[in-house]
Amino acid sequence: MNWLTEHKIPLGHWMRLAVDWLNEHAAFVFYAISDGLGAMIGAVTDLLLWAHPLALIGLFAALAWWLHRSWRLVALIVPALLLIVNLGYWAATMETLALVLFATAMCMAVGVPLGIAAAHRPWLYQVLRPVLDLTQTIPTFVYLIPTLILFGLGVVPGLISTVIFAVAAPVRLTHLGISSTPRPLLEAGESFGASRRQLLWKIELPHAMPAIMAGLTQCIMLSLSMVVIAALVGAGGLGKPVVRALNTVNIGMGFEAGLAIVILAIVMDRVFKQPERKR
């Protein structure tokens, strides 16, 4: 037993060496990414904060109406968002919204093509599956540390961590949607002379659309759940008051900030959820 503990395999040490090496030799890459992403997300946040809160709420209501044609939904989100303004968390909410939208867009941009590729190549899915399991099960704090070192404090390590954590959802659901395309539909396409590209665009993707949209909403929810953790590395937004409330044992502030997160989650879920399609 002693022998076993005395000859510790320096896994942690190796990991640190790897990150250090990256930091020493490829720092400019990470800083460039950090600056680029930081600037983009900053611009989105500024845009959201520049608009008057009431104008934005009106815009969200219009979007909800346009997507769902439901007065009940509009009647839900307008008072909910007004409550956030009333509580004084509007700016933090907009910062979080920018982070979530940005992270979701990145996840979808990576996840959907990856899911399609995996559905067409079983070996790729075999490789991908353990990786996706890993990103979803490793405690998020663990990869927060290297991203913090590589990308520096601020919103970017939070964004990267969020993407790593949430990207599994669109990959898996896209894979599921594409690979569950019924054989007869594909054969119908083939028998009418569809090329592989046409099969993808005209049969597989339309069939997979509900699953991909489910991936989108899941991605949003997963990103929102990372808000508090992202705040620990300085991402700002609604996570910040939660962390501060935790540090100062401030029950009131914790409750209000938490409520704002829940409201944002419900609003985004309802707005982006695709209406059920009848078959």
Place this chain on the structure above:
Amino acid sequence: MSGAPAVSFRAVDVVFGKRPNPALALLDQGLDRTAIQERTGHIVGVAGATLDVREGEICVLMGLSGSGKSTLLRCVNGLNSPTRGRMLVTVAGRTIDVASCDRRALNHLRTHAIAMVFQQFALLPWRTVAENVGFGLELQGVPRAQRDAVVAEKLAMVGLEAWKNAYAHELSGGMQQRVGLARAFALDAPILLMDEPFSALDPLIRCKLQDELLELQQRLRKTIIFVSHDLDEAMKLGNRIAIMDNARIVQTGTPEDIALNPVNAYVADFVAHMNPINVLRGASIMTPVDALRTLNGVVMVEAETRTAVRLDGQGGPASATMDGRDAVPIVDYRGPAQVDGLARRTVVSAPPHITMREALEIRRRTGAPIIVKADGRLIGAIGNAELYRGILGRPADRVSDDGRQDAV
């Protein structure tokens, strides 16, 4: 109908699996598919299928499920590829071997020459009826306006203009398959593959769609290969039928050929369970004139009704009597529309290709036997006994009636 085969299967074998060669070798040694599957783990879908389908005919591939009929059909447009053999398709005078042609040639066949209708309809649920019908044209890149015109025309053909903006799930099964038909017709392809297209429908709708298909075929004259497991359907639709068993074609022939001369027990079993009244023709159920008793130019047509026909000099029917003395009229048969107007005690003179159904209808109206005439000569007679024998599927069996003639 010209004589050239539009589709020609030449010794087509289909073996499913990664390494088909050992299975093919065993096939050549004459092993059957169960033995081959046990030895190689490969499934033989079709073995040694040779069949010519002529331009403009409906050829039905018929057999139990698992007999290889769908597999064979799907070779025609390359959804399955023959492991060995040639799969020739002739369009506009050009013959292409689907088994060996390149991707471009195959795609050209699929977009211009061969359309397909599926058992489970295979409509795209996120598209409207019109968008489904236009699917094939859209894949070809036909411009929108032109596409819409074709779609409207084909929808009108299957009677679904009013439903063009509906989605498939809003339609009944029969209507969905009409959309499938319109989608296939939209390509204006000369060859149509139909993989049990009506099997998923309830019997009344199935019958109606069969009638519609026959009606459309009257006008369109496509080369249709139709897969079915229902002999009644095969007999109704097919100009010719190829019966498959255990991956092989066991008999090819016209519906009547197959009904009258099944080659083996498997086919005979099918035939025993079919409804013969639409299939059998006058010529095969009648008692030929040679077997009827003739006395001084008077033929005893049926003993039961004591009907006799006096022949003229050329062997044609001149006059008829019933009950041994009453003169009754002889009327030439012109078609089903005439049947309701027939008076009782009228002897109808019908052509040899009259169906048994028509003969039954006539008998029901007139109560008299039907005489069969070809080239102006009396060639046979159909009375109650012949009709019963036909219904029982034993038209060739005349032995038991030998005594009848003497009873007159």
